[in-house]
Amino acid sequence: MKSGMVKKYDLGACETRWETAFRAYAAHFPNGVWPGLGEVVTRLNLASPGQVVVESRAWEHVPLDGKKQILPSQSKVFQSLAEAIAKADGTLFEPGKPNTDWRIERP
């Protein structure tokens, strides 16, 4: 791991050396940790070869939230995702304010 990566990738909050290394590695070589898109699409069992409409690693996700739970159908982000998929037009996807980064503190 190159010196300066902890600063560059803002890894100061990692709790272990392994976490630091893994997150730096994931940031620096995303293809090293995320499966290829072809493999992912294959797992969808589409009847004929599919085309990727949207790929994102930063969007406003709907987490599980007990009594305060909102549903994807109530989220503008997932509504736009459903529109993008339904119309096969990735540009319709509105990622919202991303909350998928590991650094974001959650209650």
Place this chain on the structure above:
Amino acid sequence: MAKPTLVLHTQAFVNGATAAGAKYVKAGISDSPETDLWLALGWPRMRFLVDGHPDGQLTDLAVLKEKIFDSYDDGVPTELASRRIRTLTAFMCDSDGSWRDGALKALKDDSPFTPESAATFIRENLASKAESMGLNNDVYALLEALVGPDVVLGAIVDALEEAPLKRLENDDRKLRWMVRWLSRLLLRVHVDRAPKLRARLSTLSRSLSEGRLADDFDQALHGPKSQQKTSSLVDISLWNDVPAATVIKAVEGLQLTRYSFSPEPRLVLLAGEPIVAFYRKKWNLLHEASDQRALVACFGRLRVPGIAALMTELAAKSKAKKQAQAWLDAHPELVDVRHTPVAVAAPKIAFKPLDPQQILAQLDAAVQGNDWADFFELNPEDCYHGMRLVAARNASDWGLVIERLQGCDSDSAQVKRWRFGSKVRGRASTTAMRRSRLPSTAMRWSAPKAGSP
């Protein structure tokens, strides 16, 4: 052979911090205090001149006839500026394309402008009824670049006050080009001169009867408070003293086309990050590669959230990929790893539309069944590192995968996956990391091969 050194310069910003528009500076909005000031003063709606440009040495009239109308987007060769001003002002040609005498005479005249000769030129030009096929904003922009905004605006106001009212009431193309430059000049003239010049222009404006010229005057002097709603992104970019929400509403309300859309970084000064998001949505209205490169050049100097995301998108899809990628490479510190933009957003594919409600129903059912990708960590092995979604279509089917990258050591590292779609239902499955791909505790890596998982 070594490339000549090009030196950009302009008198447009000669007043610097004493320019009337300097009060609109937002410190830190761009890459330097100088650019912060330029933005406040209407950059890039001005002109630079270039010393050392090889075209500045041209003397062959046949070549000059071709070159004099080049766009010179980065800056007009200093030696050509005077010829260009005169030629644009006097240009007329016959139906066979041959230049008329007046145009040829203007092309041959390379005598430099002094403040006095520039003022005289402006007054004579505005008083003259002579038509020109080449006249445009560049005349005033270049005169300003040569002799500064105070001389140009002073001469314009003098000329208008001398002109018979009848002529001002005429919706004259020459006058309308000039009026469109007024809002820029009013930002850049000296702060002490601006109020008087504005007051004289207001008096002139009030004397005009209704018409396009009066509307242009109104917009130049009163911006968002003008009677007629503008349809120009450029006009809005030159507004001042207006809430960001008003600017955003005005921008979003425009019916923009490839002909009316342009990179206007000053809008970001007025309304901030939402304007960057707006350009992320609309940038492909810029059809010409040169316009897309201009977008990278202008917006690349801004330092507000969202610029890196815009550049990432331009690096992936635009006609300015090289320039946008060079920006990303040069500014790794600005690429916010927390807000990685959408990696793929494929333009419309000609598949039959499906019902989005059915898609959402499947996702809702997963949440209600507690079988859904979440951030929560029950065990150390669930330690969260990131999430990804991949949506895909074919002619009749759809699919969505949400993946969760997790683990606390090389044994537990995995991608947990939730699948949805016409052919699958969202039960979780996992893919373990290949140990050989993971960083060791000694933190020594090598790059994975392209395409390897």
